Amino acid sequence: MDNVANLMHGFSIALTAYHVGLMMAGVMLGILVGVLPGLGAPNGVSLLLPLTFTMDPVSAIILLTSMYWGALFGGSTTSILFNIPGEPSSVATTFDGYPMAKNGRAAHALTLAFLSAATGALFGVLVITLLSGWVAKFALKFSSPEFFAVYLLTFASFIGMGHSSPFKTVVSMMLGFAFAAIGMDTISGSLRLTFDMIELVKGISFLVAVIGLFGLGELLLTMEEGLRFDGIRARISPREVFQTVRELPRYWLTLLRSGLIGCWMGITPGGPTAASFMSYGIAKRFARRKDGYGKGEPAGVVAPETADHAAGTSAILPMLALGIPGSATAAVMMGGLMIWGMTPGPMLFIERPDFVWGLIASMYLGNVVAVVLVLATVPLFAAILRIPFSIIGPVIVVVCFIGAYTVDGSVFDMGLVLAFGLAGYVFKKLDYPIAPLVLAMVLGDKAEDAFRQSMIMSKGTLGIFWSNPLVGTIMTLALLLLLWPLASALVQRLGGAGSASSSVQAG
Amino acid sequence: MPMFPGRLPAGFVITRFAMEVATALVTAGIGAVVALGSLEYGTGWDDAGPQAGYFPFYIGLFIVLASLGTLTQAVLHQRGRQRGSREVFLNAEQAGRVLAFGLPMVAFVVATVLLGLYVATALYLFGVMVVQGKYRAWQAAAVGGGTAVFFFVLFEIWFQVPILKGPLEAWLGLH
Numbered sequence: 192m193d194n195v196a197n198l199m200h201g202f203s204i205a206l207t208a209y210h211v212g213l214m215m216a217g218v219m220l221g222i223l224v225g226v227l228p229g230l231g232a233p234n235g236v237s238l239l240l241p242l243t244f245t246m247d248p249v250s251a252i253i254l255l256t257s258m259y260w261g262a263l264f265g266g267s268t269t270s271i272l273f274n275i276p277g278e279p280s281s282v283a284t285t286f287d288g289y290p291m292a293k294n295g296r297a298a299h300a301l302t303l304a305f306l307s308a309a310t311g312a313l314f315g316v317l318v319i320t321l322l323s324g325w326v327a328k329f330a331l332k333f334s335s336p337e338f339f340a341v342y343l344l345t346f347a348s349f350i351g352m353g354h355s356s357p358f359k360t361v362v363s364m365m366l367g368f369a370f371a372a373i374g375m376d377t378i379s380g381s382l383r384l385t386f387d388m389i390e391l392v393k394g395i396s397f398l399v400a401v402i403g404l405f406g407l408g409e410l411l412l413t414m415e416e417g418l419r420f421d422g423i424r425a426r427i428s429p430r431e432v433f434q435t436v437r438e439l440p441r442y443w444l445t446l447l448r449s450g451l452i453g454c455w456m457g458i459t460p461g462g463p464t465a466a467s468f469m470s471y472g473i474a475k476r477f478a479r480r481k482d483g484y485g486k487g488e489p490a491g492v493v494a495p496e497t498a499d500h501a502a503g504t505s506a507i508l509p510m511l512a513l514g515i516p517g518s519a520t521a522a523v524m525m526g527g528l529m530i531w532g533m534t535p536g537p538m539l540f541i542e543r544p545d546f547v548w549g550l551i552a553s554m555y556l557g558n559v560v561a562v563v564l565v566l567a568t569v570p571l572f573a574a575i576l577r578i579p580f581s582i583i584g585p586v587i588v589v590v591c592f593i594g595a596y597t598v599d600g601s602v603f604d605m606g607l608v609l610a611f612g613l614a615g616y617v618f619k620k621l622d623y624p625i626a627p628l629v630l631a632m633v634l635g636d637k638a639e640d641a642f643r644q645s646m647i648m649s650k651g652t653l654g655i656f657w658s659n660p661l662v663g664t665i666m667t668l669a670l671l672l673l674l675w676p677l678a679s680a681l682v683q684r685l686g687g688a689g690s691a692s693s694s695v696q697a698g
Numbered sequence: 699m700p701m702f703p704g705r706l707p708a709g710f711v712i713t714r715f716a717m718e719v720a721t722a723l724v725t726a727g728i729g730a731v732v733a734l735g736s737l738e739y740g741t742g743w744d745d746a747g748p749q750a751g752y753f754p755f756y757i758g759l760f761i762v763l764a765s766l767g768t769l770t771q772a773v774l775h776q777r778g779r780q781r782g783s784r785e786v787f788l789n790a791e792q793a794g795r796v797l798a799f800g801l802p803m804v805a806f807v808v809a810t811v812l813l814g815l816y817v818a819t820a821l822y823l824f825g826v827m828v829v830q831g832k833y834r835a836w837q838a839a840a841v842g843g844g845t846a847v848f849f850f851v852l853f854e855i856w857f858q859v860p861i862l863k864g865p866l867e868a869w870l871g872l873h
Contacts, residue, residue: 242859356771358764358767358771361760361767362725362764362765362768365757366725366728366761368753368754369728369757372732372754372757376750378750381739381750383739383750383751383754384735384736411800414795414798414800415788415795416792417792581830581833582823582831585802585806585822585826586845588806588822589819589823589845592806592807592810592815593849593861596815596862597859597861600860600862602811602862605807606807616796617717617721618721620717621714621717621721623721639753642748642753643747643748643753646743646748647747651747
């Protein structure tokens with residue numbers, strides 16, 4: 192098999208002392224941002240990205256992806272010990288993880304969470320290994336119309352499958368497109384939407400937006416809720432780990448189901464957060480003893496953790512093979528790829544096989560490194576959360592602003608971060624989804640270019656989007672998804688349920 | 699830990715409805731600016747397909763339309779509620795906490811522009827620790843100064859990424 196040989200070559204790249212060292216550093220930084228409130232995977236990666244501009248791309252992506260794995264694990268630690276999800280995607284872990292810890296089974300809950308997370312990640316990497324070459328080969332047939340159709344499908348799926356009001360999703364997404372359009376127009380070379388402000392000529396970096404929306408926005412939200420850490424102490428012994436390993440096969444059905452949900456949600460842009468909630472919900476629905484859920488049911492920890500990590504990992508697949516990120520963090524990493532001078536998408540597999548397979552191999556290794564490190568460092572990171580917030584809060588703020596400044600060495604960006612922070616806070620409170628905004632900022636120019644190039648090819652007729660079965664199918668699917676909220680609202684009204692305004696509360 | 703005792707009246711409340719409306723109006727405003735700003739670059743089609751302003755113009759338009767949609771939803775939702783009941787976006791206590799965190803942050807950004815990031819970091823940490831954390835001045839000075847020096851070594855020396863500096867660094871010859 193082709194993929195196996197490629198993967199072996201990838202391992203020879205990833206298994207150097209330097210790269211394993213980077214994995215460990217990345218995982219530790221990742222756990223740190225995962226544990227700290229306000230810092231999460233997307234903005235952790237954004238903060239680190241400017242420091243990798245001078246690195247070799249393979250090393251840089253290994254560092255960043257390892258940070259991502261670490262952040263996913265770190266988020267689970269605080270969910271279980273402090274009942275505070277360090278990451279949005281680990282909210283569902285608090286439902287049963289914290290009760291387990293309160294019942295004196297903290298170490299058990301943590302080990303179970305980490306091991307099922309690792310299983311989920313393994314699921315995701317296996318899917319990537321098996322499918323990525325095939326997807327890339329398929330995508331090589333794509334030209335501009337097909338790419339535009341796939342972009343449209345991605346954005347339509349946010350509107351069609353999102354949990355917030357479709358209007359709010361559109362507002363958030365279109366704002367992202369508008370921000371992406373600021374600055375140089377790649378096709379005509381003219382400047383757009385700069386309103387004669389010199390600072391806007393270079394455009395607005397998506398990194399600045401991510402640091403503000405996710406970083407400061409999340410911090411403001413945490414502060415408003417009045418932060419209180421009532422942590423539960425835990426130390427994990429090797430015996431505990433072995434016992435949990437022996438116990439894990441008992442949850443094989445939950446693991447398999449959650450892994451599949453996670454991979455599906457990761458590849459389609461549902462993302463890890465939706466995956467973990469869905470997986471928890473389904474595990475509860477099919478459980479024989481429903482009343483244990485919410486009071487410390489181990490399967491209630493296994494299900495969201497597996498799906499969370501499966502989704503986080505498999506989100507890398509569409510980013511590599513199609514140039515379409517499956518989650519906000521993957522979007523940031525894809526932006527990084529473009530900054531390093533690479534074009535994410537099928538050509539990457541032909542032009543830079545060492546990069547692609549080095550990355551995939553590092554995902555196997557990185558997750559093993561992450562499990563070992565996270566098990567060993569639980570007491571250390573739990574101690575960090577006991578530092579009073581009047582110290583750790585300002586330090587997080589400073590890190591966010593340093594990160595914004597390093598993107599481009601611009602003072603104007605620091606003001607922008609502040610504005611995005613306020614917007615992120617208000618958007619989160621009013622249930623505006625933020626991931627579509629980030630995705631649109633990263634993909635905006637590419638989507639526009641694909642559309643305009645298609646129009647140049649077709650001399651201005653939209654018929655090109657239905658000119659062959661492939662592009663026609665994707666396009667029709669995208670439009671169906673786009674109209675889905677409208678259709679379902681109509682059906683509801685005809686069916687007499689008649690409460691279209693209830694969607695305001697959803698989310 | 700409210701830092702502004704008595705500044706906000708106890709009954710102070712921002713309702714969710716008010717915030718929904720305000721946000722929708724702001725996003726609609728941004729949409730209008732984007733659409734109007736695009737008019738300059740041609741929003742039609744020429745030989746090379748859509749002109750530079752075509753995409754942004756319709757994006758601006760979509761923002762305005764979707765914002766109006768959000769506004770309508772908010773109004774319908776408000777009408778459907780029982781008279782007298784209201785959803786709270788922010789109460790006085792929460793607003794106090796947000797301001798106690800947000801205002802020093804804004805002050806930090808202003809200080810960064812004037813004094814450079816390292817000096818501003820030291821002052822910011824010192825201020826928050828003394829006023830909100832009730833630490834002794836020497837403890838706060840040690841943590842603030844230590845953090846600034848740590849960041850300096852990390853970025854300027856280890857990563858060699860220059861960060862915004864101010865008069866103090868210039869005086870010390872650290873450029």
